[in-house]
Amino acid sequence: MRLKLKIWRQQSRSAAGKFVSYPMDDANPDMSMLECLDVLNERLIEAGEDPVAFEHDCREGICGSCGFMINGVAHGPLPATTVCQLTLRHFKEGQELVLEPWRARAFPLIKDLVVDRRSFDRIISSGGYVSVSTGSAPDGNAILVSKESADRAMDAAACIGCGACVAACPNASAALFTGAKIAHLGILPQGKPERDVRALRMVAQMNAEGFGGCTNIGECTGVCPKEIPLEVIAAMNRDYIRGSWRERDNLVTTIRPFTEWSTGSKLKVDRATE
Amino acid sequence: MATTVLGARDVRPARFWASTNGKKAVMAVTGAILFLFVIGHMLGNLQIFEGPEKLNDYGHFLHSVPEILWAVRSVLIVSVVLHIWASVQLAVRKTKARPVGYSHRDNIASSYASRTMYWSGPILLAFVIYHLLHLTAGVIQPGGEFVPADVYHNVVAGFQVWYVSAWYVFSMVLLAFHIRHGAWSMFQSVGFNHPRHTPILKKGALALAILIAAGYISVPVSVMLGVVK
Numbered sequence: 001m002r003l004k005l006k007i008w009r010q011q012s013r014s015a016a017g018k019f020v021s022y023p024m025d026d027a028n029p030d031m032s033m034l035e036c037l038d039v040l041n042e043r044l045i046e047a048g049e050d051p052v053a054f055e056h057d058c059r060e061g062i063c064g065s066c067g068f069m070i071n072g073v074a075h076g077p078l079p080a081t082t083v084c085q086l087t088l089r090h091f092k093e094g095q096e097l098v099l100e101p102w103r104a105r106a107f108p109l110i111k112d113l114v115v116d117r118r119s120f121d122r123i124i125s126s127g128g129y130v131s132v133s134t135g136s137a138p139d140g141n142a143i144l145v146s147k148e149s150a151d152r153a154m155d156a157a158a159c160i161g162c163g164a165c166v167a168a169c170p171n172a173s174a175a176l177f178t179g180a181k182i183a184h185l186g187i188l189p190q191g192k193p194e195r196d197v198r199a200l201r202m203v204a205q206m207n208a209e210g211f212g213g214c215t216n217i218g219e220c221t222g223v224c225p226k227e228i229p230l231e232v233i234a235a236m237n238r239d240y241i242r243g244s245w246r247e248r249d250n251l252v253t254t255i256r257p258f259t260e261w262s263t264g265s266k267l268k269v270d271r272a273t274e
Numbered sequence: 275m276a277t278t279v280l281g282a283r284d285v286r287p288a289r290f291w292a293s294t295n296g297k298k299a300v301m302a303v304t305g306a307i308l309f310l311f312v313i314g315h316m317l318g319n320l321q322i323f324e325g326p327e328k329l330n331d332y333g334h335f336l337h338s339v340p341e342i343l344w345a346v347r348s349v350l351i352v353s354v355v356l357h358i359w360a361s362v363q364l365a366v367r368k369t370k371a372r373p374v375g376y377s378h379r380d381n382i383a384s385s386y387a388s389r390t391m392y393w394s395g396p397i398l399l400a401f402v403i404y405h406l407l408h409l410t411a412g413v414i415q416p417g418g419e420f421v422p423a424d425v426y427h428n429v430v431a432g433f434q435v436w437y438v439s440a441w442y443v444f445s446m447v448l449l450a451f452h453i454r455h456g457a458w459s460m461f462q463s464v465g466f467n468h469p470r471h472t473p474i475l476k477k478g479a480l481a482l483a484i485l486i487a488a489g490y491i492s493v494p495v496s497v498m499l500g501v502v503k
Binding site: 019069071072073098100103104105106109168170171172173175203204206207210211212213214215216217218219221222223229230231233234235236237238239240241242244247252 | 286289290292293294295296297298299364367368370371372373374375376377378379380381382383384385388389391455459461462463464465466467468469472
């Protein structure tokens with residue numbers, strides 16, 4: 001099948017970017033979107049051109065590495081699907097596909113379709129964990145979890161951290177991601193002891209990263225490849241308000257957002273300070 | 275041991291306000307207060323259909339104890355100020371959060387009302403200012419002289435001017451849009467969302483938005499049609 005790819009090409013963060021059109025006359029309808037880019041890249045490499053940079057890892061929709069905008073929708077038109085699982089048969093013959101990276105201040109561009117999502121890592125490390133005593137494995141069923149709690153926690157834990165929620169949000173808010181990470185631990189008994197401080201710390205980090213505020217419009221849920229419900233944002237708000245009210249000590253610190261790479265990095269990316 | 279220097283951000287309410295979530299919680303509570311006011315105001319307005327005496331008596335009753343009147347007005351003014359202050363700060367944050375925009379981005383899951391809150395809000399503010407100058411302070415007198423004690427006369431005279439009625443109807447439609455999103459979104463902002471109850475809240479918000487707008491719009495329409503004169 002024939003497709004026309006219009007891809008955002010940008011050499012580095014400081015370089016100017018532009019759309020470049022690539023005709024794909026030999027695309028197979030059974031290819032995934034990423035395989036289509038693989039074919040294009042082979043052609044570009046053979047021609048001595050710079051291949052299109054895009055992030056990928058498992059290619060089975062569970063790692064959260066891949067993702068870009070296709071015709072203005074994060075992860076493309078198919079609901080609950082990452083771009084690695086999106087096959088070309090869902091597009092029309094001869095259709096033009098505009099591929100654009102996630103755009104947010106907290107997701108600075110690295111190259112072409114690849115953005116730096118370490119802001120998500122910093123939100124997780126600020127409170128997205130459960131403190132446990134190490135030692136032998138706990139007895140099964142020592143802590144009882146109701147079926148409903150287990151299901152709700154699992155629904156929130158399905159988040160793969162791909163960043164589509166931020167990309168689709170008109171406010172570039174990370175509320176759905178942060179909410180999912182707060183909810184999947186806060187619902188379970190193991191996560192209850194740190195529930196208040198977790199919400200305070202993760203929300204503080206989310207706000208320090210420069211994401212926008214949530215206006216509850218629901219675009220995030222619409223594009224989420226794991227269909228995380230808007231309910232997790234309410235869970236975050238609830239835990240945050242509760243935590244702010246009950247807070248006894250000033251335990252909240254944030255990690256300074258950094259967008260640079262260590263000087264030892266072999267990556268040929270922009271190291272210039274902004 | 276290092277001493278901790280307490281800055282503005284270390285005071286709990288200031289930190290709460292500084293976060294986007296805290297601001298949205300404040301917007302939810304102040305929005306709820308304004309929402310209740312809007313319902314009460316509409317019910318008061320509908321007394322115009324019971325004749326001049328009834329409406330003027332009601333107006334007189336509201337002004338009977340100035341302390342209570344100003345206490346209520348203070349709550350409303352504080353609510354309006356906080357609601358706008360938070361939304362302006364969030365709007366500034368929004369513009370900073372995406373310095374490089376998309377060439378094209380589709381909306382696939384959100385309602386029109388929810389995406390236009392930043393439009394319906396400021397226009398409603400402009401309307402409220404006009405409305406207060408027209409029917410509370412009497413500074414603007416589009417339809418003849420303002421008589422402080424004769425609410426009925428002021429309303430009928432004002433709405434007989436076509437552009438006053440048109441501006442009123444337009445603003446009330448925007449109010450309906452604002453309520454359609456705000457009336458359920460405030461529950462989400464203070465942390466309430468339940469897969470069974472939130473759909474009911476959304477339907478309830480839509481129903482109330484239509485009822486409130488219809489209630490308000492019925493007054494200028496009746497004046498223009500000559501039902502109320």
